Amino acid sequence: MTPLLAVSLPVDSFNVIVLMATYVLIAVGLHYSFGLLNVVNLVHGEFLLVGAYTAFAVQEATGSVVLGMLLAPPVAAILGALAERLVLSRLKERVLDTLLATFGIALLLRQGIQVVYTANPRSVTDPISRSITVLGLVIPLWRLVVVLATVAVVVATALLLARTDAGLRWRATVKNPELAETLGIDTRRARTVLFAIGSGLAGLAGALLAPLNTVTPQYGTRFLVPAFLVAILGGQGSLVGLVVAGVLLGGTLGALQFTISSVTAQMLVVLVAILGIRARDPLLAALRGSARERRRSAQSA
C-alpha cells in the first residue's frame, strides 16, 4: 500500500525544492475551498485524481499529453462547480453534513474512475523527458516546470484575490456574505466560482504531478492529508501562510526521506505540522508585538 505522505521522487538535492513546490501546489486549491469558503473539502484529492486521469485519457485518445494537461483544470473546475451548485450550496454552515457530502462525492468520483479505468496503475508520459545541468546539478525539465508552475499559480492567486474586482467581490463574499449580498454581489455565484477555481487548481496539480507518479484510483487520497496539513498549518485563509507551510513540510520531507526511511520521514512531517500548529499563534503574536514596539520606538524617536 502506498504510504499516505509519499510523493515518489528520486534522490537528489533539486528534489527537495520539487517537494516543497509539490506541497504548495497540492494545497493551493484548498486555499479557495477550505481557506476562503470554509468547506472541509474531502473531495479535493479526487479533483487531483480527475486531473491526472484527464491527462491520461486525452493522452490515450489523442497522443497529446500536453492537451490533456491543458484540459485537466477546466474538467475538474466544471465538476467542482457542479458539486458546489448541486450539493454544497444547499448545506451552507452545516459543517458535518458538508463533510459527509464531500466524502460521498469523493467516493463517487473514485469508484467511477475505477469502473471506467480499472484499478490498474497508469502512466502519464513526461511531456519533456529531458534534463539540464546547472552547476553540476542535474535538473529534469518537467520537475522544473512543476516548480515554475507552482510559483505562477501562487502569484496569480495572490494577484487575482488582492488586485482585481473579481477578487474583491469574492473576499467580500467570504468576509460578510449578508452585507455583500445587500450591496448587489451575487454571493451564490461567487461561492460557486471560488469552489470551481479551487477544484480546477487541484486538477492542474493532479495533471502536472502525474508524470512523476503512478496513477491509480487511490492517487488523490495520498495527497489529501498533506494538502490539509499545509492548509491548516498555514492558517486558514492565509496564502502566505500556506506557502510557508508547504515549503516547511515539503522541505522537511525532502531533507529527511533521503537520509532516513520514507515512513519515518512522513511521521516526522506530521510531528512538525502538529508542533508548528501549536507554535504558530504565539509566534505570530510575538512577532506582531515586536513590530508594534519597533513602530512605537520609531515614532517616539
Added chain:
Amino acid sequence: MSGVPALELERLSVAYGRITVVREIDLEVPASGVVCLLGRNGAGKTTLLKAVMGLLPRTGTVRIDGRDSTGWSGARVNRAGVAWVPQESGVFPGITVAEHLHVATRFDRAGLDREVLDLFPVLEQRSNQHADTLSGGERKMLGMALAMLSRPRLILLDEPTEGVAPVIVDELVDLIKRLSERCALLLVEQNLDTALATGDHCYVLEQGSIVASGDPRTLHRDGELEARLAV
C-alpha cells in the same frame, strides 16, 4: 413612477422555524420622505427589514417600486434600488474603506459620487484603513455612504443612532435629513427624538404586529408613542 410607493408590504409574515416573529404587516413607504418604524427590542423590526431585503424566507407580498419581489435575492433587491444600512454596521473585516466604497459603486470607479464623499470626510481620511478598525460612529457613516453610493431609491436604516455617542447622534440626524432629500427612507428606531426630528409618518411595531400608525408628532402629543415604547 413618482405615484408608485417605493415599498409596499401586504400581510408580510416572517417565522424562525415555528416561531412567528413578524405577523401580517401592511406598510407603505412613499417615493419620498421618511417613514419611521418604532418598537422596542425584540419587536421584529430588524427581522422585517431582512425579509424586505430577501435575506429571510417570508409569506405575504413585498412590492418594490410596484414590482413583486417574491423570490428575489438580496443582490437583486439591491439592484432594484433598495439599500440597507444594518444596525450592527457590518463591514468586511480586513478590507479597506476605499475597497468598501468600490464594492458599493458596483466596481464602477466613475460611480464614486463626490457629493457622497463630501458628506463623510472622515472616510476619505481613513480610506486605506481596514474598516473593522473604525470606531462605531465611523462605521455607521461608512454604512450610510455604502448605501448612498449604490444610488438607491429607498434606504432601509436600522437603528442608526443605537450605541453612538450623543455628539455623533446629532450629526447622524442631520445626515438622515440630507439623505431624505435624495431618496425615500424607512428608518427603524427606538429613539423617539430621532423619529420626531426626521419622520413624516410612523408605524409602531409590538410583538411582530403594527399596533399604531400616523404622524409621529400627533402620536407623540397623544402620548401613544411613549406608552408603546416605554420600557
